[in-house]
Amino acid sequence: MFNKFDVLETIDMVEKEHLDIRTITMGISLLPCIGGTAEKTAQNVYDTVCTKAKDIVKVAEQLSGEYGIPIVNKRVSVTPVSLISAPFPGKAGLVGKALDRAAKELGIDFLGGYSALVHKGMAEYEQIFIEGIPAVLAETERLCSSVNIGSSKSGINMDAVKLMGEVVKETARLTAARDGLGCAKLVVFANAVEDNPFMAGAFHGVGESGTVINVGVSGPGVVKHALEGIPGANLNDAAETIKRTAFKITRAGQLIAKEAAKRLHAEFGIVDLSLAPTPVMGDSVAHILEELGVETVGGHGTTAALAMLNDAVKKGGVMASSHVGGLSGAFIPVSEDIGMIEAAQKGKLSIDKLEAMTAVCSVGLDMIAIPGDTPATTISAIIADEAAIGMINNKTTAVRVIPVPGKGVGDSVEFGGLLGRAPVMPVNTADSSRFVLRGGRIPAPIHSNKN
Amino acid sequence: MHAVVTVTGKDKKGIIAKVSTFLAEKGVNVEDISQTILQEYFAMIMLVDIGGIKTELSVLARECEELGKEIGMSIRIQHEAIFDAMHNI
Numbered sequence: 001m002f003n004k005f006d007v008l009e010t011i012d013m014v015e016k017e018h019l020d021i022r023t024i025t026m027g028i029s030l031l032p033c034i035g036g037t038a039e040k041t042a043q044n045v046y047d048t049v050c051t052k053a054k055d056i057v058k059v060a061e062q063l064s065g066e067y068g069i070p071i072v073n074k075r076v077s078v079t080p081v082s083l084i085s086a087p088f089p090g091k092a093g094l095v096g097k098a099l100d101r102a103a104k105e106l107g108i109d110f111l112g113g114y115s116a117l118v119h120k121g122m123a124e125y126e127q128i129f130i131e132g133i134p135a136v137l138a139e140t141e142r143l144c145s146s147v148n149i150g151s152s153k154s155g156i157n158m159d160a161v162k163l164m165g166e167v168v169k170e171t172a173r174l175t176a177a178r179d180g181l182g183c184a185k186l187v188v189f190a191n192a193v194e195d196n197p198f199m200a201g202a203f204h205g206v207g208e209s210g211t212v213i214n215v216g217v218s219g220p221g222v223v224k225h226a227l228e229g230i231p232g233a234n235l236n237d238a239a240e241t242i243k244r245t246a247f248k249i250t251r252a253g254q255l256i257a258k259e260a261a262k263r264l265h266a267e268f269g270i271v272d273l274s275l276a277p278t279p280v281m282g283d284s285v286a287h288i289l290e291e292l293g294v295e296t297v298g299g300h301g302t303t304a305a306l307a308m309l310n311d312a313v314k315k316g317g318v319m320a321s322s323h324v325g326g327l328s329g330a331f332i333p334v335s336e337d338i339g340m341i342e343a344a345q346k347g348k349l350s351i352d353k354l355e356a357m358t359a360v361c362s363v364g365l366d367m368i369a370i371p372g373d374t375p376a377t378t379i380s381a382i383i384a385d386e387a388a389i390g391m392i393n394n395k396t397t398a399v400r401v402i403p404v405p406g407k408g409v410g411d412s413v414e415f416g417g418l419l420g421r422a423p424v425m426p427v428n429t430a431d432s433s434r435f436v437l438r439g440g441r442i443p444a445p446i447h448s449n450k451n
Numbered sequence: 452m453h454a455v456v457t458v459t460g461k462d463k464k465g466i467i468a469k470v471s472t473f474l475a476e477k478g479v480n481v482e483d484i485s486q487t488i489l490q491e492y493f494a495m496i497m498l499v500d501i502g503g504i505k506t507e508l509s510v511l512a513r514e515c516e517e518l519g520k521e522i523g524m525s526i527r528i529q530h531e532a533i534f535d536a537m538h539n540i
């Protein structure tokens with residue numbers, strides 16, 4: 001018989017503290033789908049995704065029922081579509097739309113992988129593919145896109161950075177009627193990972209096997225609750241408590257991931273042990289940092305508190321899973337975290353502080369609404385800064401900003417659902433265009449030469 | 452195969468009788484029961500054998516939830532593996 005307190009603790013974690021499996025993501029290789037024409041390839045892609053992932057929703061619901069843990073999202077990630085559409089990049093949109101249709105047919109929440117990897121160089125077919133992203137995002141609902149523009153090993157492709165500033169702007173323009181929602185489905189990465197189950201940046205790397213299950217766990221509320229139990233503890237004890245909590249959360253993820261892989265006839269890939277917030281009360285990473293003692297997230301001390309949180313989450317999670325991967329750490333998306341939203345509204349949280357925070361947590365500048373008149377070159381410069389942090393620190397960084405058409409500082413924007421709402425935050429208005437327009441490639445740092 | 456049934460809520464008469472009758476009808480065999488009452492808050496935990504159930508566990512979980520609503524308690528049945536994973540190394 002189990003210890004009754006352990007049993008009740010698990011139940012409280014789910015019912016009061018929002019413990020959930022954020023996503024079961026099936027990674028599917030689309031390489032065998034490349035056909036002679038774009039039309040044939042799109043059909044192959046649709047058929048493959050619909051066949052391989054046909055049971056993902058059913059199995060997720062079964063597992064959720066059996067183990068009593070909510071599974072919030074069911075998702076699919078695919079091989080970067082720029083590779084699949086290389087022979088006909090001008091028609092890559094057909095593949096994108098086929099994927100979106102497949103996502104709707106399966107009843108999954110998001111499908112990621114309308115992506116390109118151009119961290120070292122950009123082939124002509126990749127440039128054409130990337131230029132087509134805004135139109136495809138405007139015409140699809142569940143499709144997510146990402147572009148990797150830099151890595152610790154290869155440096156930062158500034159030509160791609162320049163292009164992505166324009167792509168983000170154009171995506172916002174084409175989805176202006178929905179406050180630039182298309183940009184919420186577009187991530188610009190440095191050091192992108194091949195097994196990330198989280199959106200919008202998930203894609204199925206070419207080093208992966210045919211069909212893989214990756215699971216993302218979450219539970220900021222559980223960590224906050226555990227810390228509330230030790231209000232006066234020093235930071236050694238706080239870190240220890242976070243580790244223990246992360247261990248339990250990740251074990252739940254590992255169990256679900258292995259069982260899902262078995263039932264879906266796929267390989268078990270990784271558990272991504274991220275603290276992913278949602279806009280509801282009690283599910284906030286910002287509130288954990290505030291529980292640690294920073295009055296409002298964004299205040300001095302925030303970066304140190306986040307560094308400790310991120311590290312303790314990883315340490316606790318690593319032992320709990322046979323394979324940890326993805327982004328793994330704490331997410332700080334502004335619009336998806338009630339504590340971040342409140343701090344930004346109060347003017348306590350700035351983009352500059354968020355940039356510093358991304359140096360010590362698992363992702364980057366995420367879900368930040370910025371003024372619609374921000375120049376493309378300024379967005380490129382924001383991307384370059386983030387990529388530099390990722391490149392030098394050997395970590396993944398990303399930029400997902402929304403230049404909200406027609407809105408400025410003081411306005412706010414509502415994306416709905418898990419994407420939440422956000423006040424439009426000011427960006428530095430100094431002109432960075434001369435730097436961005438230089439183009440070329442920032443060389444890889446000296447410490448990338450490890451061989 | 453084992454599962455854990457938990458019943459929580461405000462204490463009232465006949466909870467154990469109703470829950471165990473329901474479980475017996477579903478082919479669930481109760482192997483161990485532990486219960487506590489803390490300031491009128493009732494918490495019962497049962498270890499049960501689900502080798503003989505006639506439906507999928509996820510369906511039974513939904514039925515437990517419905518019974519819970521009927522009698523004004525919160526009733527769950529969860530595969531034991533989740534507790535084992537989270538609390539035992």
